[in-house]
Amino acid sequence: MTGSLSPTARVVVNGNRDASWTCRPAPSDVRDFHRALPGYAPTRLVGLHEAHGPGSPRVFAKDEAHRLGLPAFKALGASWAIHRALRERAPAGPVTIVTATDGNHGRAVARFAREFGHRASVFVPDGVHPAAVRAIRDEGAQVTHVSGDYDTAVATAAAAVGDGILVQDTAWPGYEDIPGWIVDGYDTLFAELDDQLAAEGIARPGLVVVPAGVGSLLQAALTHYRSTTALPGTAVVSVEPESAACVLSSVAAGYPVTVATGTTSMAGLNCGTVSSLAWPRIRPGLDGCVAVTDAEVADAARKLARLGIDAGPCGAAPLAAWNALRAAATDARLPPDTVVLLVTEGSAANPGPGSYRLEA
Structure with missing residues (x-):
């Protein structure tokens, strides 16, 4: 080819x-x-x-x-990554899984955070359809709107993770596992x-x-x-x-x-x-x-x-x-x-x- x-x-x-x-x-x-x-x-x-x-x-x-x-297909990546991250951290109780999304990745993270007994906090940029936001909330996640594009939402989520676990589907130097x-x-x-x-x-x-x-x-x-x-x-x-x-x-x-x-x-x-x-x-x-x-x-x-x-x-x-x-x-x-x-x-x-x- x-x-x-x-x-x-x-x-x-x-x-x-x-x-x-x-x-x-x-x-x-x-x-x-x-x-x-x-x-x-x-x-x-x-x-x-x-x-x-x-x-x-x-x-x-x-x-x-x-x-x-x-x-x-996002369910495949989110479920495995959350499973691996929790296995590495071995938290004593529920933690908050944090991510930024333009829609479906955030919903998958919210779904498996809930199914594995944890919370989810999802940051969405401008332009995400209300139906996508509603679907994320329906999975039990807290949703925060970020003024700006997807890259801005990713940076905001990374800065806000605190004691939670960032499960982001993009990598940068220092955040790759x-x-x-x-x-x-x-x-x-x-x-x-x-x-x-x-x-x-x-x-x-x-x-x-x-x-x-x-x-x-x-x-x-x-x-x-x-x-x-x-x-x-x-x-x-x-x-x-x-x-x-x-x-x-x-x-x-x-x-x-x-x-x-x-x-x-x-x-x-x-x-x-x-x-x-x-x-x-x-x-x-x-x-x-x-x-x-x-x-x-x-x-x-x-x-x-x-x-x-x-x-x-x-x-x-x-x-x-x-x-x-x-x-x-x-x-x-x-x-x-x-x-x-x-x-x-x-x-x-x-x-x-x-x-x-x-x-x-």
Whole structure:
């Protein structure tokens, strides 16, 4: 895949991709932990049946609309990170789990803080939809509004943690253990994909399209597909809003770049700074980046709804990115019968300005 993407304003190839680079796999006990949680079940893999003739890519969506009672994969990272943080600290009684969020991460943290017998304090920036705030409060969390963007909310949460435990899904120098555990938690999603593809007689995907906010899920994908135990040959591409393309801008520059963010229906991807833990994986391991518009994800969400997949703007972004790659004729450059995987999430996850619940 490296070199097959055409650099444009919205599709950028990673010139620093190193095909020889590998990393250690995620811890082996993560999936066992998730399997032991009440209500755990693998989310479904759905064939989109978009073939255009013999040799065309086969496209599948990993439908994350129902994950441990929440509408997105965030439950995997939050549950494992809180479990690990509590194991390290071994508190004598209830503590406050603190985080900043643009929606769904905060809800997941609040859910598992409560289920594990603790409190949650969640900081939200400007632009978070009232429905997302209400969902966090309904999990029993205290919610505090922060005037400013997501990065400002993260800084405010970190300063306010006190005797609590900060469970943030982005890292910076000096704060990397817990964000790393969140990333480890997401590996369960990709381990499930391995099993589901094997059941279809598929050894590995040819292309995986992953939504990227600060890059934690993207880091998990790169760890999985670039690990020393992975089969080679899987390309990984990120997708972001045009108005908050910090990964694309960083890849284009060759170093981490903070971008100003705007208003987008993709509220969960409205992030301006790449996680310091994700960047060392992104620079050598990511094949390319795509930026998409709100209109494109709205169209993609309607298409997914017609196929029986409930996806909001963030969840529809990978299909919008795949459509952009096809429009650039990138799919024609893929090997025949390539398997394409799109990671989605439900419409109830990260509602943002102009969000919608689409019917078929």
